[in-house]
Amino acid sequence: MKFITQRLAGKQRSYGKQKALWGIAYVMPWLLGFIFFFLIPLLTSLIYSFSTVTANSEGIGITLMGMKNYVTAFTVNTSFNRMLTEAIVNMVVNVPLIVIFSLFLAVVLNQKFLGRSFARSIFFLPVILASGVILTLESSSLVQAINDQNAGSGGLINALGSFELERLMLQAGVSETIVNYLTGAVDRIYDIVSQSGVQILIFLAGIQTISPQLYEASKMEGATGYEAFWKITFPMVSPLILVNMIYTIIDSFSRNELTELIRTTGFVQFDFGLSSAMAWIYFLAITIILLISAYLVSRKVFYHE
Known part of the structure; x- marks a missing residue:
């Protein structure tokens, strides 16, 4: 009896290992892509930002220069400071406008009216037009x-x-x-309309998950549509406000002149060190704004259990 029990336990362990191996096999393509197409280029750009990069017939030469590229970005390249300031200011201004506009449109598009599907497709059309x-x-x-x-x-x-x-x-x-x-x-x-398609879709999906019984109960209690929005709709979709805010900030990465300046510096002027330093400065600025915004908004988020 003891022998049979040991054999069954061994089969269960082997089955668990087999499932684990299958899981690793499914994750492996993504893991390899993450390492070779994201992690290695990311670390390489960090090294480049502290170096002078030269390309010749023997390959790429790297000479460590410390913080010289970062100092050059702020002091020598006059366009960088202006574009960085404009990018941050536009982001601070546009993100609240896009989120508020998206929530307003999602509430409107959730109502029943003639041509609702067509209206939804119209507001999502800029997302399709902004590709390829x-x-x-x-x-x-x-x-x-x-x-x-x-x-x-x-x-x-x-x-x-x-x-x-x-x-x-x-x-x-x-x-x-x-x-x-x-x-x-x-x-x-x-800019607000063209960048709001995904956010409207996310808010609309969140609003449609709210139980209609909550609105029926509030209506029976005499609540107005205004009160129902602030007491039911807004708290229930508040987690999505955080999601859309983070998405909008990240989406702004590729929607300003600064990214074009970074690309031109690296692939036209072939100053990969300075280009990498500019990219990392911009990345750190966006990260700081993202963390501060997420911290402030997450304190007001209502999570329904």
């Missing part, structure tokens, strides 16, 4: 020329609209800081 060939076409010289041709009339209309909005709000006694923020939002309307 269409993104290249959008930034092409032909489209840029058309935009420049229309910039006179379109820019004038936007300027007049912002000026009129600013005048009305100042007459109403609204704070100048709030007025400047809102008029800036009007000027950024294209």
Whole structure:
């Protein structure tokens, strides 16, 4: 009897090892890709940022230079400081606007009305347009020329609209800081709409998971739609506010002139050391903003059990 028990225990252990091996086999492609296409290039760029990199017939030569590339990025390259400041300011301004706009649109698109599916697809369309060939076409010289041709009339209309909005709000006694923020939002309307597709989809999925019984109970208690939003909808989707905020910050990595400056410095001027230093400075700035934002927002998040 003892022999049979030992054999069964051995088979169970071998079955567990077999499952573990299968798990490792499934994870191995991702693990190899992570090591060779992410971890090694990441560490290599960190080494490059402290070095002078030269390429010749014998290969790539690396000469350690300490913090010289970081000092050069801040003191010699005048465009870097300006672009870094603009990227951070635009991120701080755009992220709240995109998250608020996405939540508002998700609540609207969750209502029942004629053409709801079509309206949802319209607001998700910028996500499709911002990929592949269409993104290249959008930034092409032909489209840029058309935009420049229309910039006179379109820019004038936007300027007049912002000026009129600013005048009305100042007459109403609204704070100048709030007025400047809102008029800036009007000027950024294209960027806000084009970058809100994924966030709207995430909020919409979260809203649809809320039990309709909660709204029915609140309606029976006499709650208005405004009260239902702040007491039910907003707390239930607050974890997704954190998710969308983090996604929007990370998404801003590839949506500014600074990334183009880093690419040009590395692959046009072939100054890989300075390019790597710029990339790491930008990465650390984004990481600090991300950690601070996640800490502040996570304190207000409501997790439903």
